[in-house]
Amino acid sequence: MSSIRRFFSAIGEGFVGVWRNKSMSVASIVSICSMLLILGGITFGVFVANNIVEDMKTKVDQIDVILTPEVTSERIAKIKEELQKIENVKEVNYVSKEQALAKMKEQWKENSFLLEGMESALPESFELKVENIENSNAVASSIYNVKDVEKVVYYKDIVDKIAKVSEMVKYVGITLVAVLLMVSFFIMSITIKLTVIARRKEISIKKYIGATNMSITGPFIVEGMLLGIIGAGISFTIIFFIYKYIYKSFAWGVGNIFSNYLLPVDVFGIYVAIAYFAISIGIGVLASIFSSRKYMKV
Incomplete structure (x- = not known):
């Protein structure tokens, strides 16, 4: 007590x-x-x-290759072959406008309805995987020499x-x-x-x-x-x-x-x-x- x-x-x-x-x-x-x-x-x-x-870091070995808006489907196939021939490139994946839109919708989650009908505004692109992160600069320089490539985006410096x-x-x-x-x-x-x-x-x-x-x-x-x-x-x-x-x-x-x-x-x-x-x-x-x-x- x-x-x-x-x-x-x-x-x-x-x-x-x-x-x-x-x-x-x-x-x-x-x-x-x-x-x-x-x-x-x-x-x-x-x-x-x-x-x-x-x-x-999950994207650090990835290089995004943005193509020009007027690129044709035949040219896209040839660009893929050219990219595959670049030294230190491990993998090349084509990303269509529809696939790019689907990825954005996944990121926007419940607000994805705002993106409806926007696939025409998105570019055709390729996603490249490099053998080694240190090779990113050299690979990016080589990609710029490919015709109909508008932009190259990679994340190492960022x-x-x-x-x-x-x-x-x-x-x-x-x-x-x-x-x-x-x-x-x-x-x-x-x-x-x-x-x-x-x-x-x-x-x-x-x-x-x-x-x-x-x-x-x-x-x-x-x-x-x-x-x-x-x-x-x-x-x-x-x-x-x-x-x-x-x-x-x-x-x-x-x-x-x-x-x-x-x-x-x-x-x-x-x-x-x-x-x-x-x-x-x-x-x-x-x-x-x-x-x-x-x-x-x-």
């Missing part, structure tokens, strides 16, 4: 501690919110960039650039998050410490009459958890609705292609909620223990 009473007493004192130091509590919540929002933005950027890189940007975002993000974690921990530690100092006489009396460290530290841990939960709740609400807006914006028209690289809104919400509350509560508990431990010695 006494354990239950101490538990609820710790919760009550934790709420009181947050209210007494309102300005520092607000500062702690703001620092946590800032850290989590930046963390969410960076994680989102890295996730999308990595998904794009992985998708592009993938390399995206991969570099993804790495840069990741390392900058890790640095920023580490700094913000320390700032959040520092501000919350000060908030808890002010509460501890204000109650140091009460703590000393409790120690002298035999109170355990846990019963004294409990309210401060609750205070840190409360600050973490409030900060996580605010930042989660903000990031969730921003993500939901972005997801819906890209779920229509041309942006539907980009939405393929995003997590569904409900899955995103679950992952972010777990991460945000775990990080915030962890910071709150650690800051509380760190700030109050020196006053446990009488």
Whole structure:
């Protein structure tokens, strides 16, 4: 019974501690919110960039050969023979206008009805597979010498650039998050410490009459958890609705292609909620223990 009473007493004192130091509590919540929002933005950027890189890697050995609009079917057959003769070309596949339209409809999913009747606007093309990625430049140069080839598209340089940007975002993000974690921990530690100092006489009396460290530290841990939960709740609400807006914006028209690289809104919400509350509560508990431990010695 006494354990239950101490538990609820710790919760009550934790709420009181947050209210007494309102300005520092607000500062702690703001620092946590800032850290989590930046963390969410960076994680989102890295996730999308990595998904794009992985998708592009499946096409890195592919070269798309776009033919001129006026090319005839007889000429298409001869172009295929010429492409097959190019050194380091492993495979040549013809893509008709109808096949190109079918691929686009698959990418656009539920918005594919917008593409009806557009096959006439799409070009005839070939998809080439190269023996080795390093040969892409040489093969592309040879393809340009083939008559009735309008454009050559391949992805090696794009993938390399995206991969570099993804790495840069990741390392900058890790640095920023580490700094913000320390700032959040520092501000919350000060908030808890002010509460501890204000109650140091009460703590000393409790120690002298035999109170355990846990019963004294409990309210401060609750205070840190409360600050973490409030900060996580605010930042989660903000990031969730921003993500939901972005997801819906890209779920229509041309942006539907980009939405393929995003997590569904409900899955995103679950992952972010777990991460945000775990990080915030962890910071709150650690800051509380760190700030109050020196006053446990009488």
